[in-house]
Amino acid sequence: MPEDYIKDGKIKCLVCSKYFVRPISHAWQVHGLQAREYKEKYGLDLKKGIATEEYKEVMRQHVQTNGTLKNLKKGAVYRFKKGQDTNYTRSKQTKERLKVHFARVRSIEGRTITIQKITVACAECGTLKVIYPRYYKKDNNFCGVVCRNISNNKKRHEKN
Numbered sequence: 001m002p003e004d005y006i007k008d009g010k011i012k013c014l015v016c017s018k019y020f021v022r023p024i025s026h027a028w029q030v031h032g033l034q035a036r037e038y039k040e041k042y043g044l045d046l047k048k049g050i051a052t053e054e055y056k057e058v059m060r061q062h063v064q065t066n067g068t069l070k071n072l073k074k075g076a077v078y079r080f081k082k083g084q085d086t087n088y089t090r091s092k093q094t095k096e097r098l099k100v101h102f103a104r105v106r107s108i109e110g111r112t113i114t115i116q117k118i119t120v121a122c123a124e125c126g127t128l129k130v131i132y133p134r135y136y137k138k139d140n141n142f143c144g145v146v147c148r149n150i151s152n153n154k155k156r157h158e159k160n
């Protein structure tokens with residue numbers, strides 16, 4: 001098998017040296033060669049498919065990705081679609097890209113990502129409060145509106 005037989009998951013057509021996902025159907029459509037003729041002509045095993053293990057692995061992963069997405073009924077894809085303007089139809093290509101994107105997100109979540117909340121003390125009364133890190137403000141965390149107002153009033157007094 002030539003070294004560059006597979007490139008980016010595609011297989012080289014041994015007639016024209018271009019790359020195709022299904023070179024056998026390409027060979028038939030473009031070069032008029034039936035699978036058997038094609039294989040015979042280039043010394044390929046007649047009983048086997050022309051894909052190598054590497055190529056088959058790519059296809060397996062592809063199927064798994066699609067399978068995972070079908071199970072994502074309550075996942076990101078679903079919510080995303082729900083909020084979409086129905087008049088707007090994404091191109092097939094974009095959809096494929098989105099699928100891949102969400103599949104990646106999913107695989108990361110396989111290790112269960114949880115956002116760690118942090119405990120902060122109210123700058124005014126010292127009461128501890130559990131918050132998401134994104135709400136953290138340096139020296140400006142309060143347990144509630146009352147403490148925030150007290151603090152703001154004090155600051156106003158300090159200025160005057």
Ligand SMILES: [Zn+2]
Nearest residue numbers: 013015016017
């Ligand atoms: Zn060809």
Ligand SMILES: [Zn+2]
Nearest residue numbers: 122125143147
């Ligand atoms: Zn407080």
